[in-house]
Amino acid sequence: MSAGPDAQRAAVLRRELAYHGHRYYDLDDPEIGDDAYDALLDELRALEAAHPELLTPDSPTQRVGGAVVSELRKVRHRRRMLSLANARSEQELLAWVERMRAHLAREGIEDPRFEYVVEPKVDGLAMSLHYENGTLIRGVTRGDGEIGEDVTHNIRTIEQIPQQIDGAPAWLEVRGEVYMSLADFEALNLRRAEEGRSTFMNPRNSAAGTIRQLDSRLAAERPLSMWCYGIGETEGISFSTHWESLQWLRAHGFPVNDEIRRIRTAEKVVARCERWQERRGSLDFEIDGVVVKVDDVELQRRLGVVGRDPRWAIAWKFPPTTAVTQLHDVMWNVGKFGTLHPFAVLEPVHVGGVTVKLATLHNEEDLARKDVRPGDDVIVLRAGDVIPQVLSPAPHVAERSDRAPVPRPPARCPVCDTPTVKGEGVFTKCPNRDCPGRRWQLLQHYVSRGAMDVDGIGEKQVSVLMEHGLLRTPGDYYRLSAEQLMQLDRFGEVSARNAVEAIAASKERPFGRVLFGLGIEGVGSVTGRSLAQRFRTIDALTAASAEEIAATPGIGPIVGRLIHDQLRDEHLRAVIDDLRAHGVRMEEDGPPPGEGPLADKAIVLTGTLPTLTREEATERILAAGGRVTSSVSRRTDYVVAGERAGTKLEKAERLRVPVLDEDGLEALLRGAGDAGAEDDLRNT
Incomplete structure (x- = not known):
């Protein structure tokens, strides 16, 4: 055979397979059976195997994966991928409309005629597809909105995404959400369980993890889908409305949700959002809200962007997810100031996309108000990435006559067995300053982000260092050597040296962060910076009266007295002296208040x-x-x-x-x- 006929036949096969794939995956209206489709695919595979020069990146044979990359290359978006402001009620959505009207009035546009496009907010991974002269050349994750990661090798495995489009402009960016349907997620987990492999937690995490695999064969094994919701940067084509752009995408083979609607009034938008909320549990893909957009592109341009959110779009967010499960026990943690915090031990329950076994009960006053007891069925809330919490007993619990006794704070510290005391406010406390629980909290707080920000030292590393007697006070961090760390679990040679370097670098943290890291009750990150600005040095701060501390912006007399009394504690003074001896910064080097380019702002x-x-x-x-x-x-x-x-x-x-x-x-x-x-x- 000559190369010419083979190349022509390969091109014909690619076009036919793309056409039949579109009818099958996008239109749900196949013209040929699976056997006929497979025969075409097998013929193309044979041609490409005999003539490797005919293999193209957009070939349907590449959907099965095969490319392996060494890393995910960073790509800067031509146009920022923006985030969305939220509305959670009819009042908030109508307030958004009024804000847009007010902004346009300032632009000289009175009584604008809004039409809206209402779309499901798919819970997946935002994606940007780049087409050059009709050929898919790149798929990029949203990243931070400015820079994403090149995942083209995995994007090519998604059947719904066209590799080639007819009648395309010179440059086209298509934006959408990559997700895994609930049916595909369940089938994937069932297959992995039968093979003795671990299962995935939820569809979104599965999709996000899959799209970032370096080996596209792994991506091809995990069924991903995509809904396209808009067009970004273009060259050679433009649209007057968002609705028009969606129709163009649909006509050119892109998957656009059939239930997207164009709506003329805000009141009907609210009704549509509420309808989506009611149907949420019956969908075959997860959504966490509804996106509402102004349809007119010129109005979008005039409305513009504030921060990183477009004024012309908003996300109607659904209420947080809840579930009912059994409360097995109420247990207690010791905080860095000795305060005891209750938490719930639960029968594991799937809520908000994760399996929840533990949940916060905040404090003993909140525990008493909620009146939840071991053995109760309780309502658990998980809103986004917030720590799960127990809201209340389930409605039927109050009718039971055999409920367990009301849980009370322990009479002795659950960590060090010291008798507890009831302090002022809502907390029972462990008064033992040397309680291992208190020390662990303080030591991991010292190196945490926002305080001394020591990379490579986390909660588990702190536990290991304490167990080996290497860590009792913050100053002990600066006595550690890489050789000591290499002998311990959780440290290798590289991580040990990096940790010691990070500890040394923390000596240069600003004075305000040092004050926050010391774990002084009443001193948060903002208060620490305010104290550093006002008093300038640790000596001036420790010599200040309670009234002088209270005069610092944001503090006041009660917290001022609390901070003053702690600064006179001999143990804290010894910690401060030890840190100063190791070279930790104990003075402010920025301009005093009232000086500098932002003075008094x-x-x-x-x-x-x-x-x-x-x-x-x-x-x-x-x-x-x-x-x-x-x-x-x-x-x-x-x-x-x-x-x-x-x-x-x-x-x-x-x-x-x-x-x-x-x-x-x-x-x-x-x-x-x-x-x-x-x-x-x-x-x-």
């Missing part, structure tokens, strides 16, 4: 920024002389809003407080008040 942080952590952003603001406050008021100068910004952002818009994204904050830090810096601010 009050700034509120909300949501997740693209590159800066909350702690890093706070430190930079303080270093520039500004103040970071926790609530938005008319005295707030700026709100810095990131992804998943909540009610603080809404309040800022209502009070007309200027809102900045991370770029705007950077401009402000470079020189607040400059004309150039003002260009980067997002004012509402």
Whole structure:
């Protein structure tokens, strides 16, 4: 055979297989049977095996996987993949509509005629597909919205995704959600169980883990699907409405949910969202809400973006997931200040996508108010990634006459057996400062993120170090050597050396983080920074009166007295002296309050920024002389809003407080008040 006829036949087979695949997977209207489809596929496989030069990345034979990559390459999105603000009620959704009207009125657009597109919010992994002249060249995860990971080798294994599209523009970005259907998830777990392999926890985690596999053969074994919900960056094509773009996608073979609707009034949008909520349990894929978008693209452009959320779209979030299970026991943890915290030991129950065995009961006052007892059926709540909690007994429990006694705080510490005492407020305490439970909490708090942020030392490593007698006080961290750590479980040669280097680097943490890391009751991360700014050195702070400490912004007389009394404790003084001897920073090196480019500016942080952590952003603001406050008021100068910004952002818009994204904050830090810096601010 000559290469010419073989190449032509391979091209014909690829087109036929793509056509029949579209009719089968997308239209549910196949024209040929499975045997005929398999015969075409086998013929193409044979041709490619005989002539490897005919094999193309978009070939249907590559759906079964085969590519293995060494790492997931980072890719910057041409256009940011934004997050969505949330609404949880009719009032919040209607308030969103009014905010849009108010914004457009300021733009000179009075009484805009909104139409909306309502789509299911699939609980999967956001994906960006890149097509060049009609050929799929890349699949990229959302990542942080700016930069994602190249997972093209796994995207090609998803049958629903077209490898080639006819009549395509020069460049096309298609956005959607990769997910695993409930039926496919159950079948996958059944197959793995029969093979003696571990099963997966939930469909979303399975989809997210699968799409990031380095070996596409593993991805091909796990059935993934995709719903496409929009078009991003394009060259050579444009749309006047979002609805028009969805129809174009559907016509060109992309999977678009058939139940997406275009709706003319906000009231009907609410009804549609409530209908989705009622049907949630009957769907073959998991959704955690409904997305509502303004249909008109020009209005979208005029509405713009605030922080990392488009003003023209919102997610109607469903209520948190709950389940009923049996409470086996109430047990108690010891906190870093000796306070006893109750938690529930439960009959394992699947709720919110995970199996829950333990749940918080907050404190003894909350435990008494809820009146839950061992043996009760209880309602368990898991909202997103929040720690599961016990809400209340199940409704029928109150009718029982054989309930167990009301659980009480233990008379002796569950860790060190010291008699407990009832302190002020809602907590019973272990008064033993040397209680291993208290010491473990304090020691892992010292190295935690937001405090000294020591990478490589977590809860389990702290336990191992304590068990071997190497760790009793924070100063002991700085006495550790890599050679000591290498002899212990949980440490290898590389991790031991990295941990020692991270411990040494923590000596340079700002003074405010040191104060937070010391575990002083009443001193959180914000309070620690405020104290550092006001008193400048540890000596000045320990010499201050209770009244002087109370005068620090955000503290007050009760907490001021509490902090003052702890700073006079000999044990804490010894810890401070030990840390200072090891070179830990005990003074503030930023400008005093009232100095620096952000002097006297009050700034509120909300949501997740693209590159800066909350702690890093706070430190930079303080270093520039500004103040970071926790609530938005008319005295707030700026709100810095990131992804998943909540009610603080809404309040800022209502009070007309200027809102900045991370770029705007950077401009402000470079020189607040400059004309150039003002260009980067997002004012509402």
